[in-house]
Amino acid sequence: MKSLLRWESALFVLLVLVAVVGSAATGGSFLTGQGAFNVGSDLAVVALIAMPLTLVVVAAEIDLSVASVLGLSSALIGMLWNAGWPLEAILPVVIVVGAVCGAINGFLVTKLGLPSLAVTIGTLALYRGLAFVVLGDQAVADFPDSYTQFGTTPVPGTWIPYSIVLFVVLAVVFGLLLHATTFGRAVFAIGANEEAARFSGIRVKRIKFILFVLTGAVAALAGIVYTLRYASARADNGTGLELNVVTAVLLGGVSIFGGRGTIGGVILAALVLGGLTDALILDDIANEVVKLVTGILLLASVFAPAVTKRLRGATP
Amino acid sequence: MKRAGFAKRAAVLAAAAVLLAGCGGTTKDNSGGSSGGGQTQTTANPNAPTAKDLKITFLPKQVNNPYFTVAQGGAEKASTALGEQFKATGPSDADASSQVTYINTAAQQGQNALLLAANDSNAVAPALKAARKQGMKVVTFDSDAAADARDVFINQASSQEIAAGQVKLISDAIGGSGEIAILSATANATNQNAWIDIMKQELAKPAYANIKLDEIAYGNDDDQTSFQKTQGLLQAHPNLKGIISPTTVGVAAAARYLDSSSYKGKVALTGLGTPNQMRKFIQDGTVGSVELWDPAKLGELAAYAAVALSSGQITGQQGEKFKAGDLGEYTIGAKGEVVLGPPLTFTKDNIDKYNF
Amino acid sequence: MTAIRELGILIALAVVVGVTAIVNPLFLSGQGIRDLLLNACLVALLTVGQTMVVITRNVDLSVGSVLGLSAFITADTFAVNPVLAVVVGIAVGALCGLVNGALVGLGKVPSLVVTLGTLSVFRGLDFMWAHGRQINAANLPDGFLALGSGSVLGVPYLVIITLVVLAVAAVHLGSYRSGRELYAIGSNPEAAVLVGIPVGRRVFTTFLVSGTVAGLAGVLAVARYGTVDATVGTGLELQVISAVVVGGVAIFGGSGTVAGAALGALLLSTIGSALEVVHIAQFWQQAITGALLIAAIALDRGVALRVAARLRRQSRGVSA
DSSP states (O other): OHHHHHHHHHHHHHHHHHHHHHHHHHTTTTSSHHHHHHHHHHHHHHHHHHHHHHHHHHTTOOOTTHHHHHHHHHHHHHHHHHTTOOHHHHHHHHHHHHHHHHHHHHIIIIISOOOHHHHHHHHHHHHHHHHHHHHTTOOBOOOOHHHHHHHHSBSTTSOOBHHHHHHHHHHHHHHHHHHHSHHHHHHHHHHHOHHHHHHTTOOHHHHHHHHHHHHHHHHHHHHHHHHHHHTOBOTTTTTTHHHHHHHHHHHTTOOTTSSOOOHHHHHHHHHHHHHHHHHHHHTTOOHHHHHHHHHHHHHHHHHHHHHHHHHHTOOO | OHHHHHHHHHHHHHHHHHHHHHTOOSOTTTSOOOOOOOOOOOOOOTTSOOOOSOEEEEEOSOTTOHHHHHHHHHHHHHHHHHTOEEEEOOOSSOOTTHHHHHHHHHHHTTOSEEEEOOSSTTTTHHHHHHHHHTTOEEEEESSOOOGGGOSEEEESSOHHHHHHHHHHHHHHHHTTOEEEEEEESOTTOHHHHHHHHHHHHHHTSGGGTTEEEEEEEEOTTOHHHHHHHHHHHHHHOTTEEEEEEOSHHHHHHHHHHHHTSTTTTTSEEEEBOOHHHHHHHHHTTSOOOEEEOOHHHHHHHHHHHHHHHHTTSOOSOTTOEEEOGGGOEEEOOGGGEEEOOOOEEEOTTTGGGOOO | OHHHHHHHHHHHHHHHHHHHHHHOGGGGSHHHHHHHHHHHHHHHHHHHHHHHHHHTTOOOTTHHHHHHHHHHHHHHHTTTOHHHHHHHHHHHHHHHHHHHHIIIIITOOOHHHHHHHHHHHHHHHHHHHHTTOOBOGGGSOHHHHHHHHOEETTEEHHHHHHHHHHHHHHHHHHHSHHHHHHHHHHHOHHHHHHHTOOHHHHHHHHHHHHHHHHHHHHHHHHHHHOOBOTTTTTTHHHHHHHHHHHTTOOTTSSOOOHHHHHHHHHHHHHHHHHHHHTTOOTHHHHHHHHHHHHHHHHHHHHHHHHHHHHHHHHHHHHHO
16 A cells, blocks of 8 residues: 555656656746646546556456547447537437446446457457448537537637546546445455455355446547537547557556556556656657657556565565 | 446437437537638738748648658748748647647747648648637648638649649549549548549549549558558459559559559559659559649748738738748739649659759 | 367368368468468467467567567668578567566566566657668568568478477477466466476566567568558557467466467458458458457366366265
């Protein structure tokens, strides 16, 4: 637990550093005004999906299909919009479809007992493929301003993007779920020792299933946010994003073995990653450096606890 | 048990959604569409002095494409000659939304002008509109963004000339009759689709009555994908006699595949290719000829247009003229489009004169 | 047991090829078969290293980036000396594998996270080295490019190289103690330690092999494709893992063969080509690959459960 707090403090320091670097590059507008709005909008999608994924990883599973669910939901929005459906109907349907995608993942993992890494690599391809089947290669872009403004203008009177508001809501919800309910304690128990959790009466399969469903639904929600922000529904939206989300979760100090991690850490990590990317670009630093730094940060996140353990003499 | 309850809840939500649908709501037809992002119309002052120390950002489709590297060279040369500050940036992948962060960055950095080749004409529109509101001028080149999101579009050659030229080249290469296919870039690229539409119109003319277009494949401007799509085209259509690939990545990949396969010499290939990439294949006969324009000149013209806009010499209206250094004087056409000039054809005879 | 699994893949392959050939006989023409084998080569080569890694209950997500980095450095080195270029390419891969192996095998840190990190680091290094450049076929020696598309006695060079590497790995895994120990490590890591298997060293070696093979694949990618930039190999890791899983290698380790994995690569690549030929929109390819992957995992799981149940019955019978 102590090493975790230490890691989160490190993340916080990093966040401050990022803010300083970014502000230096833009004469202060990184944290205020349009700059803050841009950074917020850029990191919102990854941050949103990282919330439920945190619980999944704490439960010692993983879901690599999230970006494909995002793409599928974007494609569905485009297809249904072209078919004349009203947006008010499209959006809830899309979230339900996302939840169904999550349910399929959950079914394969809990009922059939298949390893989630391999399964979600399979559904990553399956859902992305379905996105292309639904919308093909076209891009749908004629969404009305009344909706796209949620992606392009901030909350009136502030510079906060609506997507960040959504993120804050989800962060609170998932934070409470993980850290303040029996459900959350059960998730930790499952990740720490699944057998023991089962013997102590925890309904492991049911809980894991719910986690996958939640992840799918939030991924679909992220797809809505993404589509409205860029005012463009495409089947290839979000390709490769799953790696960013997993990186954010792992960087946040969540152990890949399960049983340890905090929502707070993941929030900090998402902010650091998103802020760092934008700060470096603002400094006209090529994005290959961003890749390099992201990779090194990830390695550091997993070595820091191992190193501190070794230094204290305990066996890892 | 959990699944049954979940399924029930999903069904209820879905039913509610359908009911809502019945009640109306924001649909394609009644939504009133998206608004334009036009700036206030000011009048152009052709005699305004050319501003100096303007901050210009060059943002290509992606940074690994040598075609854009050459265009960047031209834009940089022109900018420096005029005394402006030039910088280039860009994403490493050609995804629709990758450029948005860079557009926002340019606006935040207070850049005066942006030279952009858009990956997706719509995905970048909101960011461009926001940037223009802050006073940044936007000049698109090679691949346009939505017309109401930019000031001027530099088109490399008129779409009609490019497309008609491609059709003529392949027709000559296959002797006027046979099946052909098109290997394009990404399905959304504005320029590709414009050219393909005109190609189809050309093929409908009586002069090309004996030529049949079998298929349009998309190589996504990715070398390996284009390579494998070429394989697929040749296998799927055994009587294929010619391929048009109006993208430098596609034509290079297709040429390489033909060169190393049993189809060499039997299937003709033409397209839009750079001399350096195509030299080997034109010299060994795999490809007869390709067309292109000088991307350096394209970049140069874009830079001149951006400077003219920022100096107030033009506002992007039809009929306005501006000077582009040694390229001469250009007039803005309809919808803010400026055409660079006619395309160049590269054959065995002249390809060694060019180095890009 | 595993022989039956490989047979299953072969049957699936035969069905796909057979059906497609009926629709379009060109699919099985000389050029067609050459194309099928060549397209699968690079992924099949990568599956050799990945199989060894996965058998020990690890995963190497950095292979795509290693291939890309090695490919570009190789292409650049051609300007200096062709032979040196090939050596350098393989060495770059080995170095990357060494880094992975040290971090995972000796540092005892989860491979998923480590290789996810090195995926970014190596790709970042690739971009920095390339600096936006692209190297074309015109810059590469003809002899080398011929390696990518030429053949001897009708069999393409790339296929021969892949088969040789495959054979060496198969023999090592099947007949040498150090190879068989990998299965033990994957089946039960704690037991492996107790039995005296040098787990750290073995795991280190698997990553070293995976990296070296990826380096070799990078060199061959240059020969095959001729045009190289910093994005070569992006996304390949997921294809490789899909191939490995479809090929019967359990993601939890402890079972599977390189032959099966290579066949998995061939099957997936063939499906892609087959769809083109029968005019099914390419869009369906990814969906079908995904569905196939899930089916393969479910099948393997079903089989594994049956085998475990049978073993339990047998052991109960014996102890009675």
